[in-house]
Amino acid sequence: MTRKLLLIILDGVPYANWRRYFGGLEGWVASGDARVWKMRASLPSMSGPCYATIHTGTPPQIHGVLSNGHIHRVEMPDIFSQTRKAGGVTGAVTHSWWSTFFNRAPFDFVRDIEYDEPESESINHGRFHTMTGYDHVNQATPCDADLFATLTSLCARFNLDYGILHTCTLDSLGHRYGHECSEMDHACALMDAMLANFLPTWRKMGYEVIVTADHGQSLRGHHGGTGADQQDFALYYFGDAKGPEADVLLDQLQLAPTILGRLGAPVADTMKADNFLI
Numbered sequence: 001m002t003r004k005l006l007l008i009i010l011d012g013v014p015y016a017n018w019r020r021y022f023g024g025l026e027g028w029v030a031s032g033d034a035r036v037w038k039m040r041a042s043l044p045s046m047s048g049p050c051y052a053t054i055h056t057g058t059p060p061q062i063h064g065v066l067s068n069g070h071i072h073r074v075e076m077p078d079i080f081s082q083t084r085k086a087g088g089v090t091g092a093v094t095h096s097w098w099s100t101f102f103n104r105a106p107f108d109f110v111r112d113i114e115y116d117e118p119e120s121e122s123i124n125h126g127r128f129h130t131m132t133g134y135d136h137v138n139q140a141t142p143c144d145a146d147l148f149a150t151l152t153s154l155c156a157r158f159n160l161d162y163g164i165l166h167t168c169t170l171d172s173l174g175h176r177y178g179h180e181c182s183e184m185d186h187a188c189a190l191m192d193a194m195l196a197n198f199l200p201t202w203r204k205m206g207y208e209v210i211v212t213a214d215h216g217q218s219l220r221g222h223h224g225g226t227g228a229d230q231q232d233f234a235l236y237y238f239g240d241a242k243g244p245e246a247d248v249l250l251d252q253l254q255l256a257p258t259i260l261g262r263l264g265a266p267v268a269d270t271m272k273a274d275n276f277l278i
């Protein structure tokens with residue numbers, strides 16, 4: 001491994017919300033500590049398909065997760081398996097679908113809710129949540145500060161080379177309230193502040209950090225379809241690589257090969273998009 005990297009996925013945050021509410025992240029862009037681009041999700045711009053696209057670098061029509069009703073083991077190379085091939089240690093603090101897609105299916109609550117499997121060819125250190133019972137009223141999401149702390153703990157205890165954190169808090173709030181409301185203003189600012197408590201620590205621990213989303217959401221709180229509101233989100237990068245011009249629109253297919261490039265792990269033949277951080 002040439003570098004260590006953390007990927008932070010805030011589910012369902014449209015581009016406009018990143019740029020207007022995440023003042024902490026924007027402050028680091030202004031100070032030159034981070035860069036930001038716009039990235040476009042694959043189609044359908046639905047969570048399950050986008051998670052599989054993020055990690056395999058292939059579109060849903062190739063990886064086979066065609067909707068949130070197709071939750072199964074994805075039998076393709078992904079960031080976890082390629083990192084393991086290079087001898088790196090992987091960790092995940094995410095919704096259980098990431099475990100289902102990239103480690104074991106179906107998800108067994110007791111066996112899979114957390115595991116430490118140093119010999120795994122996929123996820124070595126997993127801490128998951130299922131959001132069972134999620135509906136319009138009951139978000140069933142964990143506290144994000146707790147998730148950030150859990151990832152930090154895994155990094156410190158197991159020296160992760162690659163770690164991913166994923167949280168559905170803002171996606172769930174968007175479905176519930178939409179995006180032109182004080183509830184969303186507050187929720188984004190709170191998330192930004194929680195992140196600010198951990199990001200400098202991750203950088204001091206030697207990690208490059210990417211903070212981004214899996215897809216956007218329309219003002220009415222919908223996603224799955226086409227258009228800038230549902231598909232586009234911001235991508236913030238903290239690290240030493242050179243990237244493209246600020247106005248270049250990135251493709252979600254680029255994320256997997258780019259992360260593997262930063263880690264120094266082999267890019268799979270199935271990952272055909274260009275690395276955008278050299």
Ligand SMILES: [Zn+2]
Nearest residue numbers: 011012047214
């Ligand atoms: Zn999502």
